[in-house]
Each structure stands twice: as C-alpha cells, then as structure tokens.
Amino acid sequence: MTQNAPSTFNNMLLIAGFECRKFLFNLRGIIALIAFALVWGMLLLYPIQGASTLLMQPNIKDLIDGLLGNQALNVLFDWPVAEMAIFWCFALYLFPMFSILIAADQFSSDKTRGTLRFYTIRTSKDSLLFGRFLGQILIQGLLILLTILATIALALTRDIGLLLPALTSGALVGVNLVIVILPFTAVMTLLSLYANTARQAMVLATILWTVVSIALLILGNQSSLFEGLQWILPGAQLSNMVNTNGLNSFVYAPIPLLQTAFALFLGRVYIQRSQL
Amino acid sequence: MILIQCQGLSKHYGSKKALNNVNLTLESGAPIALVGPNGAGKTTLFSLLCGYLTPSAGTVRILGEAPNSPALLGQIAALPQDATLDPNLTIISQLSFFARLQGMDSKQANQEALRVLNLVDLAEVAQQKPPSLSHGMSKRVAIAQALIGSPKLVLLDEPTAGLDPANAKKIRELVRTLSPSTTFVISSHNLDELEKLCDQVLYLDKGELGQSISMRSSNSGSDYLTLTMESCDSEALIQAVGQIAGVVNITSKQAHVFVIQLDDTANRHYEFETALLTLFKQQHWQYKMLLKGRTLEETLFS
Numbered sequence: 409m410t411q412n413a414p415s416t417f418n419n420m421l422l423i424a425g426f427e428c429r430k431f432l433f434n435l436r437g438i439i440a441l442i443a444f445a446l447v448w449g450m451l452l453l454y455p456i457q458g459a460s461t462l463l464m465q466p467n468i469k470d471l472i473d474g475l476l477g478n479q480a481l482n483v484l485f486d487w488p489v490a491e492m493a494i495f496w497c498f499a500l501y502l503f504p505m506f507s508i509l510i511a512a513d514q515f516s517s518d519k520t521r522g523t524l525r526f527y528t529i530r531t532s533k534d535s536l537l538f539g540r541f542l543g544q545i546l547i548q549g550l551l552i553l554l555t556i557l558a559t560i561a562l563a564l565t566r567d568i569g570l571l572l573p574a575l576t577s578g579a580l581v582g583v584n585l586v587i588v589i590l591p592f593t594a595v596m597t598l599l600s601l602y603a604n605t606a607r608q609a610m611v612l613a614t615i616l617w618t619v620v621s622i623a624l625l626i627l628g629n630q631s632s633l634f635e636g637l638q639w640i641l642p643g644a645q646l647s648n649m650v651n652t653n654g655l656n657s658f659v660y661a662p663i664p665l666l667q668t669a670f671a672l673f674l675g676r677v678y679i680q681r682s683q684l
Numbered sequence: 685m686i687l688i689q690c691q692g693l694s695k696h697y698g699s700k701k702a703l704n705n706v707n708l709t710l711e712s713g714a715p716i717a718l719v720g721p722n723g724a725g726k727t728t729l730f731s732l733l734c735g736y737l738t739p740s741a742g743t744v745r746i747l748g749e750a751p752n753s754p755a756l757l758g759q760i761a762a763l764p765q766d767a768t769l770d771p772n773l774t775i776i777s778q779l780s781f782f783a784r785l786q787g788m789d790s791k792q793a794n795q796e797a798l799r800v801l802n803l804v805d806l807a808e809v810a811q812q813k814p815p816s817l818s819h820g821m822s823k824r825v826a827i828a829q830a831l832i833g834s835p836k837l838v839l840l841d842e843p844t845a846g847l848d849p850a851n852a853k854k855i856r857e858l859v860r861t862l863s864p865s866t867t868f869v870i871s872s873h874n875l876d877e878l879e880k881l882c883d884q885v886l887y888l889d890k891g892e893l894g895q896s897i898s899m900r901s902s903n904s905g906s907d908y909l910t911l912t913m914e915s916c917d918s919e920a921l922i923q924a925v926g927q928i929a930g931v932v933n934i935t936s937k938q939a940h941v942f943v944i945q946l947d948d949t950a951n952r953h954y955e956f957e958t959a960l961l962t963l964f965k966q967q968h969w970q971y972k973m974l975l976k977g978r979t980l981e982e983t984l985f986s
Contacts, residue, residue: 414757414787426781481739522767526778526829529734529762530785532754683737 419535427543460490488573511596513606591642594671692742710868715868715880720888758786765841776810800828914970
C-alpha cells in the first residue's frame with residue numbers, strides 16, 4: 409500500500425476539514441444550522457432592523473447619552489452602516505454563547521464511546537487537539553460569515569449605496585468576532601476533554617464562568633491589586649468592545665488571543681497526560 | 685525481529701495493581717495469544733501497548749519505539765475493547781478518513797476502506813451508519829479498521845466475542861491469512877480458538893505474567909496424548925490404558941477427556957496408538973478424538 413508518512417500538520421488540517429464535514433453533512437449539524445439561521449433571521453428582521461432605524465433618528469443619541477452617559481455607546485453612532493452597528497452589539501454577546509453550545513462536544517462523546525482510540529493510534533494527540541479546535545473555528549467562522557452577509561443584504565435593501573462601507577465594516581466585524589470566539593472555543597476544547605458528555609461540558613462552562621466571575625468580583629472589591637485578574641476570563645473585554653468600531657476594536661484582540669493560547673496550552677498538557 | 689519489549693511494566697489504578705512488573709519480549713511472526721481470567725490485566729496491557737495508557741512504572745518498546753511515538757503511527761493498529769465508531773457518520777467515511785490519517789490520498793483511502801470491509805465480508809454496509817449494524821457486524825467493522833494500511837502489528841482484544849460461529853471462523857481464517865505480513869496479538873477467553881491460531885501463549889493472572897508457552901515446542905516430541913471418548917466407563921478405561929506399555933500416568937479432569945502421559949521412548953513407532961485402538965476394539969469403546977499433546981486448557985491449568 410503506497411502511503412506517505414503522516415505529518416502532524418497535515419493531519420491537523422485533515423481533522424479540521426473532517427470536523428466541518430461532520431457538522432455540515434449530517435442531520436444534527438443541518439438541524440443546528442437551521443436553528444441558527446432561524447434565530448438570526450428573527451434577530452435581523454426584527455430587533456436589528458428596528459433598532460437600526462431607531463439609530464438613525466436624530467434625537468436618539470441625546471436620549472442614550474442621557475440614559476447611559478455620553479461615553480457609553482457614543483461610538484455606535486459613528487458606524488457607517490447602522491445595521492452593522494446593531495449586529496455588532498448582538499453578535500458580540502451571542503456568538504460566544506453559540507461557541508459554548510457548538511464546541512461543547514469536541515471530544516466528550518468520542519472519548520466516552522472509545523472512538524478517540526481509533527484516532528490516537530493513527531495520528532498525534534497534538535493534531536487531534538488543534539485539528540478539532542481549528543475545525544470548530546472554521547464552522548463558527550462560516551456561521552459568522554453567513555450572518556454578516558445577511559446583515560449586509562439587510563442594509564442594502566435600505567440603501568444600495570451602502571455596499572462598500574457595509575463590506576468594509578463586515579470584514580472588520582468578522583475578523584473581530586472570530587478573535588472573540590477563539591478563547592470560548594479553546595476553553596470548550598479543554599472542558600470537553602474532561603467531560604463525558606456535551607451537556608456536562610456546558611454545565612462545567614456555566615459553573616466556570618459563574619464561579620470565576622464571582623471570585624473576581626470579590627477579589628476586585630478587596631483590593632485594586634486584583635483588578636487586573638478580570639482579564640483572565642474569556643469575554644471580559646466584551647463590554648468595552650461594544651463601544652468600539654472598525655480597526656479600534658482590534659485594541660482588545662491581544663486579550664482573547666492570550667486567553668486562547670493559555671487554554672490550548674492547558675488542553676495540550678491535559679490530552680498528552682490523559683488516558684483516552 | 686523484536687516486536688514488543690516490556691521491562692518491569694506496571695500499571696496501578698490508585699492502590700489496585702492492574703499490572704505488576706511484567707517482563708516480556710515478543711518477536712514478529714505467528715499470532716500471539718494473551719489469556720487470563722477477567723481482571724487479569726489483559727486490556728490494561730493492550731492499552732499500554734497502544735499508548736492509550738501510560739505505565740506507572742517500567743518501559744514499553746514496540747518496534748524499538750515508545751508507544752505514541754510518531755514513528756509508530758499507522759504501524760500498529762488495534763481493536764480496542766468496547767470502542768465504537770461515530771454513530772452519526774457512514775462507515776465508509778470513517779474508515780476512509782482513518783486511511784487518510786495514515787497518509788493515503790483520497791482515492792487510495794476510499795479503496796483501502798472498501799478493501800478492509802471486503803476482508804470482513806461487509807462491503808455492502810459501507811454506506812450505512814454504525815447504529816444500523818448488529819453487534820457482530822460492528823465488531824467486524826472494528827476489526828476492518830484495524831487492518832487499514834496493513835500494519836505490522838495488530839492487537840485484537842476479544843475479536844470474536846459476540847460473533848456467531850460462522851463469522852468467528854471467518855475472522856480466524858482472516859487472521860491466519862494475514863499472519864505472514866502482520867503479527868497479531870489476540871486476547872480471548874476462547875482457548876480452543878487461540879489454540880487453532882497461535883503458537884505463543886502468554887498467561888496473565890492478577891496483573892502478573894504467569895506463563896509464556898510455545899504451543900509448538902511444548903507439543904513437539906510430546907510425551908502427552910489427549911483422548912476424548914464418546915462414552916465409556918472412565919474407571920475401567922483409566923485402569924486398562926494405565927496397563928499399556930509406556931504409560932506413565934493417565935488423568936481425567938473433564939468427563940470423557942483423558943490426558944495420557946507416556947515415557948519418552950514409548951511412542952516412536954505408534955506402538956501406543958496401536959495398542960490403544962486394539963483395546964477400544966476389544967472393549968467396544970468409541971473414541972471421538974485423539975490429540976497429540978495437550979490442549980491449551982490442559983497445558984495452562986494442569
């Protein structure tokens with residue numbers, strides 16, 4: 409049998425591609441995709457379309473400044489495409505939640521039924537870990553792309569002249585959202601290695617975020633020295649990112665990138681030591 | 685060629701010693717049997733060889749490499765106990781993906797997946813998903829995955845457990861056919877099956893390697909015969925056979941099965957067999973089987 413020696417990098421790409429195929433070409437993935445499309449369809453048609461119309465009212469900025477202060481959401485009015493501004497506010501919080509849901513079963517089910525043993529005898533644990541993580545990012549990247557295209561289409565139905573600014577904003581929003589979901593997916597990679605089911609991984613994620621948030625809040629109140637610790641939790645930068653747009657949003661990119669690197673490092677240590 | 689080498693291999697689960705100071709060296713060639721009672725440590729030993737588990741102490745070398753070494757990927761394969769394929773994907777898509785991970789291109793991988801499914805007579809289920817298969821078919825598909833890429837070493841943990849006799853026989857034939865190019869290590873409770881397939885037998889008990897027997901050498905120039913009778917008066921048979929020249933001892937631990945020990949000069953020209961058949965004729969006793977040597981069961985547990 410002619411065959412080339414498998415390399416970790418090639419196998420990582422193969423595994424990532426296979427994860428995408430698994431999601432897109434089986435019934436569960438298609439159902440998830442339909443549910444996702446319906447949720448975003450509703451969001452685009454009602455809250456996003458409605459809020460973007462509201463955003464273009466001349467006196468709404470004064471109203472928001474009056475309610476939340478003049479620095480809270482002032483950048484929202486600087487977006488060239490109102491629909492993209494509202495999409496940004498929703499997507500910034502919804503995609504991390506989708507990420508936790510979608511990426512919860514990266515390893516847990518396969519580990520429980522022993523399927524991972526068929527893999528580890530053929531490929532390195534590194535290619536398995538990073539391949540599945542990359543696959544999840546590709547799937548979520550695709551979902552982000554689809555929602556951005558739908559938002560652009562929504563903006564164009566109002567004004568066809570918005571094509572160029574909508575494409576530019578859409579590209580920046582897309583890259584930012586992918587960076588935002590990275591640490592959430594990486595934490596789910598780690599949790600799904602430990603958990604026996606996807607549901608257990610989601611429960612662990614809920615406990616993790618709740619307990620760590622409370623702990624950070626208590627520590628932050630005890631001493632200002634602990635305030636910096638808030639950045640260890642994925643999503644800590646989201647409230648600050650809402651009031652940014654365009655390239656300015658990238659100011660916060662190092663935080664999720666470092667969180668991702670740390671979570672994947674822990675995942676790598678865990679998978680190398682774990683008894684699959 | 686040394687295939688597997690274990691030195692001082694131990695695995696503990698908390699205070700329980702699943703495997704304790706196992707030393708063994710296995711060479712490539714005929715299939716090797718791993719036997720032992722439940723909880724003896726067979727699956728633990730398999731898992732250590734495959735790199736699924738890390739040893740608590742000692743070393744394992746397979747083809748000179750540590751388990752999980754990149755050099756071994758695709759060189760060894762296993763039928764892990766109770767492992768199942770992803771229920772959401774077709775069998776062909778999973779097997780061809782495994783082949784791709786072993787370095788084959790897409791077309792080769794597809795052909796290889798079909799080849800191994802053909803080996804276990806299951807090419808017709810290629811497009812089905814695992815939940816639609818019976819237990820026996822799932823087991824055969826799992827055996828098929830272990831044969832992808834013709835690895836040098838295949839570890840089969842209870843390969844025929846749950847298979848009907850006809851399919852169990854097919855798997856035995858398959859192992860026999862592939863043995864010249866692949867060394868199989870087979871764990872099973874079916875001693876008859878192992879006897880038919882394997883030469884070297886490793887006996888594990890309570891995590892320790894009790895015996896390592898070569899069936900061929902233990903039976904070559906053998907001083908033992910195993911006699912199975914249709915029906916007879918056991919007492920009378922033992923007495924009558926015991927009087928034939930050259931018989932050192934005759935024992936019976938199972939109904940109608942007798943192990944006869946001969947002195948080493950007694951059986952050079954079939955004098956004993958001739959005398960035995962003459963005795964049967966005189967007594968009108970019907971025999972079922974006369975086996976040179978002892979069965980694996982007798983060898984291990986006598």
